[in-house]
Every structure is written in C-alpha cells, then in structure tokens.
Amino acid sequence: MAARRKKARKSKAQREFVSEAEETLEGMREGLADLMDQRAGLQGDGEVDPELVNRIFRAAHSLKGLAGMFGLEGLSNLAHHLEDVLDGLRLGRVALDSPAVDLLDEAAQLFASLLERVGEADFDEASVAPIDELIGRIDAAVSAQPETADELSGLDLDPALLRALTEYEEHRLRENLRRGRHLYLVDTSFEILAFEEGLAEISEVIRGSGELVSTLPSPGEAPESQIRFSLLVASELPEAELSTQLDFPDTRVRSVGGGSDAGESDAKASASVPVPDPDPADQATTPVELGGELDSLRSISDTVRVDIRKLDELMNLVGELSMQRTQVEQIANRLAEDFATARVGDELGRIHKLFDRKLKELQSGVLDVRMVPLRQVFEKLSRVVRRLRRELSKEVALEFSGADTELDKLIVEQLVDPLMHVVRNAFDHAIEAPEERREAGKAAEGTIFIRAIQRGNHVLIEVQDDGRGIAVERVRELAEARDLIDPEDVLSDKEILDLVFEPGFSTRESVTETSGRGVGMDVVRTNLAALGGMVELSTEPGRGTTVSLTLPITLAIIQALIVGVGDQRYAIPLNSVLETLSVDVEAIQRSEGRELLNLRGDALPLRRLADEFELDSSCEDAKRFVVVLGLGDRRMGLVVDTLEGQQDTVIKPIQGPIQQVRGIAGATEQGDGGAILVIDVASIVDETVRRRDAA
C-alpha cells in the first residue's frame, strides 16, 4: 500500500513551480527527442523543422520565465542559454550537427535533476557549479560556430527591404537559397478596407506552392484607397508558373534570385509539407506553416491545474461523510425496528438512501478528477525507446493502444519506473539482434506493443514483445545456480517462470546500462505490490514474452474487509482478499512447526494475526475465520477471530516519529473518531514467504 507518500520539503509556491516546470520540461524533452531523430535522419528529411525548434524554444522560454519568477536565478540562467542555442538553431547560426545541440539534451537533464532538489536548503549553492560548468560549455560550442557568408547581398532586392527583414526571415531566405529554390518578390495591392482578406487569400495560394518568407507593406505608389504589399516568396516553381497561380488583380511577380542547381536535387516540392511520421507518438506534431512569428507564449485553455493534495483533502471529506452516513443508516435501522418509531425510521431510511446515492456520485466525481490518461507515461516510454534506438542502433518499434485509459494520478506517477523497467528489459534482452531475427524468419525490426485495458476497478497493462521469449529450462538452471530452488523441487513451468521475480534473479549475467544495475524484475513486483497491483509473465520461446501489470484504478478510496482479533479491529484491502473461510480450529494442520490449511487440495500457509501483532485473542470458539490473501499468485491465509463486514476506506498515513511499521499500511478513521489500522498485505505475504524460505 502506498498511502505513505514522501513529501519533499517544498513550500506551496515551490511545489507549484516544480509541477509546472516539470510539465514544460517534459514537453521540451519530447521535442528534443524529435530533434535528435531528425538529426540522425530517422525522421523527416534531415532538415531542421523550424516549428519543432520554435516549440522547444517556447518551452525553454517558459522555463526561463518560471524560474525567474520564483527567484531561481541559476535555473533561469540555464534556460536562457538553452534559448541562445535554440535561437541560433532557428536562425541558422548554429548547425544541427553542432556539439551545442548535444548540450541541449544535457541541459534538459540537468534541469530535471535540479528540479527535484528545489526547496533543499543548499539548493542555490549546490546548483551553481553544474550550471556554470554547462553554460561554459554551451557558450564555447555556440561561439565555435563559423560565421556564414552573406549570400543575401547577391539578391536583386532593395537593401532597404533587406534591412526590414527580421533575423529569422533572413535565415529562411538563406535556407531557401541553399536548397536551390527561386526567390520572388510579389508586389500586390488591396483595398485598404479589405486588405486583410485579400492578403490572407494570396498568402494561402503562395503557401500552396512555396513559402511565404515575409510580408511587408510597400512604400510604392498606390491608387487612392489602396495599400501596397511586397511579399517575399520562396518556391520551387519557375517564375511564369507562379505568376499564373497568383492570378490576383494588380499583382506582379519578379524573380530576385536563387534557383541555382546548388540545392539538393531531392528537395521536396514544398517545404511546408512535413514528411509523414512513422512514430505514432509523434502524431501530435501537426503540420504548421513556416515563417510565422513565434506563437504567443500563453496558451488558452479551460483546464485548471490543481495540487493533488487538495484533491486528497476533498477525498478525505467524502470519506468522513460516508462514515457519518453509516451512522445515520444505523440510527434509521434502529428506529425502524421499534414499532413506536417505525414511521420516522422508514422516513429517515428513505432520506438516507437518497443521501447515499448523492454521496456515491460525489465520490466518483472526486475520483474522476484525479484520473489522468496513461498517455503521458506512454510518451515518456516512447522517448526512452527512441533514445535507446539511437544509442544502441537496435531496430525496435514501440506501439501503443489504450493511451486514453485513465488511472489515479498517484498511481500513474508510481507506475513510470516499473513500466520503464519492463520496456527496457524487453528492448535490451528480449528483442534479438537484426541478423538473429532474420535467421528466425522474423522481421528485422522488433516490436514492443503496450496495451492498456480497463477491467472493472482495475487496469491491465500488457507489455508484449516479439523477441526470443524465455526458456523455462534456462530459468530453472539459473534459479538452481542461485540457490533459489533445489534441483529436487518439482515445479510447474509457471512456477519456474515466476522465479524471475525473486530478488537476486537475473537472466543475463552481464549487467547492461539499459536495464540498470542489479535491479531486476523483483523490484517491478515490489513496486506493483506497493500500489496494490501485481505482475505476471507469460512467454512462448522464440515468439515473445508478455508482461502483464494489473493495477487498481485508484488508491484514494478502497473497499476494505474489517476483521476482529480480541478487542482490536483491522482493515484488509479487499482487492487482495480472494475469499474468506470459516474453519474448525481442529482443521488447522501443522508442518515443520508452521500452520497450514488444506484448501481444496493445496497447502495454504496460515498465520494468526493475534501472534503477528501480539494481541490477546480470547476467542473461545471452536471456529476461526481465515482470510485468504492473494498477491500476484502467492497465497496465504490470515487467521482472525471475527469478520465484521466491508467498508469504503480512505487510507491515511500514520504520522509520528515512527515512519514505517511492518505490516501496517496506514489507518482509516472511523465514524466514532477512532482509527482502524489497515493491514499491509504485501508485507504480510512477503514475511510469510520469507519465513517459509528461511525454514
């Protein structure tokens, strides 16, 4: 159970800054990944996509502003230097293959790692050195750029007009010249009253056949009530053809240069048509016209950013309301039972029902606000895979479905690491080298397919690869070599596969950078268990492996089973309860000093809650209750005195000097103001397994 959330020592303002900056940074890194792909020629035509650079620039600019606003000068300064590089890139002063571009990624990483430390007492001092060091390198890389010779002076253009161009427009002129496009000056005039429509119309036609580099009001003579414009246009089309297309009254096309054979022969017909993007995660990159000014930095949106803690508070209130609802219900029932008050009781009961319904709506409304789509996690994964693809030159495609599936924000946050690990594992270990794949009759490019499906109150996320699969015999060998099992142990294939999740197991001897050091699938299992979820594995040797992660949709409110031992009551999250049994004390058997129960032929290890928590169990009855707990595919029975029903439960962390109590996940408030402790099923099951192993 992950009710205990580590809180950084950040002020509210700092938290807001970090949350906003993280989001912006996320977008920027996404853009940088695209940029690196373009650079490596994996995407697009090897040309810098100006809109992409603009997008990254805007992100850097926002970061600068944000950091400045919160007085984080180091971060602001770092963002400023990022802007410099990006501006240089935009204006062609910095080449795409410049080492300065590598530093962008590094700077984004530094930014991210520093963000985590915002609010620490020594933040300012600690951040100075790495920022200065990186800025030094950025400056060196940017200034190492050779000055480009000025080809613009060779154009047949009025120097006054050239001077009126912005630096960016000049760069676009140069870029188009370099690509061998013709440059034209289109003179036109419109009625002053309607010039906006006319201008929009002609601009659209021009964009259909080339790039509109600049639109300048022209000082030339114009008839009464008209306004003249000079449009600077770059196009593949010869002059005559462009003239035909620009069939507007009083419009003249004049060639001003360019059109040499110096440009690439394969230049596309129109620079503004982006090459279709093979990566589904990039489809958000819509074609955008070139040559526009920077878009406004403000985005207009009808969404509100809310600190999740505020939602927690709302959730708490709803939780408290539902406890009071229970009390009202009890009173109504008591009144209804007594003949004298039956009428009032019935009436109260009816009102209570209505109240209950509205309360449930309120609860699901609040829960709904906490939900975020998995898309952002998927985008993160996509970025990592693209980076790995570049770095390891391995051909792997990442595909998604169900990116709109929603989960509690807290779960999504904590899902990133385990999911990343599973994907890296697939990339690194499961997918074979291209030659090996060809020999096996597979496509050279491997595929990792991630699918999310909602199933009731759970979400299933499957990570499927078409790699080499896992050889069960090999797992067994390794498990024996690592003393996880005895050679004599009789295990089913599934049980053997499950050993992959044991601590200390790793199917590859060599530790690779990609999958991290000494971190194995056991961590994935632990992380998932902490979220009340589980992980399972299925594989077909030669065909691939599927890792299935099952997660509850939310942790904010859970259904809990209330059990009693002696005079104490405890809550057990219902999602890990498989069934409850009433058993005779005599039916409990012993083996090697440990208790177990014959559960339809299987040996179910038992533990008595009274022993675990050192409670007085004065229960004299010959009957006990066994709560069968299941986590992943591990099973155990918890022996308790009584079962007291189910309850909607808001799990709260237990505050105080002792931060972790083994076996306790948190507590929940009761209607009477008391607290019930919530049992941490993962740790109880873990203890049982470990005890079994130790014996």
Added chain:
Amino acid sequence: MSGLESFGTAGGDWRSIARDAATGREDEAPVVLRELLVFRLSDSSYAMPVDRVREIVRLRAMTPVPRVPDEVRGVITLRGEVVQVIDLRMRLALATAEPSRHTRIIVLHGEDDRVTGVLVDAVREVVRVPEEELRPATGGEGDAVAELFLSGEEFVSIVDLDRVLEFRGDE
C-alpha cells in the same frame, strides 16, 4: 477542542515583545526571551518551546499499534489525520500512571508526516524566560533534558523534543 489560545492569552503578542526586546535601544543589552509551554509529568514541571506546539487536546480514543516500542501508546485521529501518541512519562523513564481528567495530548507540528502527539499529565501555562536565566541540565533522564530554569522555587526542565522523538530504527 482546546486550542493554544485558551491559555496563551496572557502571553499577548510575545513575538513583538521578544523582537522589541531583541532589537531594543542601543544603550540596553538585548534581552532574548524564550516562550515555553509548561506541563506536568509525575510530580515535576517540564517545558517545551511553544513554537513546536500545534494544539492541545484532551485524551481521546487511542488505537494501539503493533510492532512498535511501548512508548508509542497508539494513534488518535485529528480532523482526518492519524497521529502517533508518545507517552512522555515512559520516554523519560518515569513511573507510568493512569490518565486523569487533566491528562492532555500536546500535538506537535511535524513536517513529512511527522505530526506527533505527546501524552502529559497536565498542561500548566505559557511562560517567557530570558535566555540568560536558562541553566544547563544536570544530566539524567536519558539526557532528554538539556536546560532548566527556575520558576519560583521550582526547577522546570526543558525537554529536548528532538531527542525524545528520535526512535532508532523502526522497532
């Protein structure tokens, strides 16, 4: 629920008093005052810095917690928060006693989920003590008392909360 203000009114705006005192006229030596909450344990008086105190509540239903030291008497709920309560008598190795109608839980501020309740026999008053009147403790009581001051004829021990609330490991 009795808040601090129920007994703290006598103190007035102590911060401004302390500040005035600290920044006082140049010809006077600055007097730094310490604001302390005085409470009873067994038959002695103890004190803790007021700025650590969030609120004071009466004894209420306490849920015992397994697998923790005995000094952790249990958890209480406070407006939705679940907070551990430490028995200060046990922590200071004094004889335990049954709660009385004066028994109070002093709730301390805490960052990072460390709001803590401290069980005391009774809460007395808030006092301002000039820094120079504090004297070093004589030792004993597990070194949980760092300083003393004299209130009338009686010595009041200032509890070192950081030490009291430090539990080694989680057991």
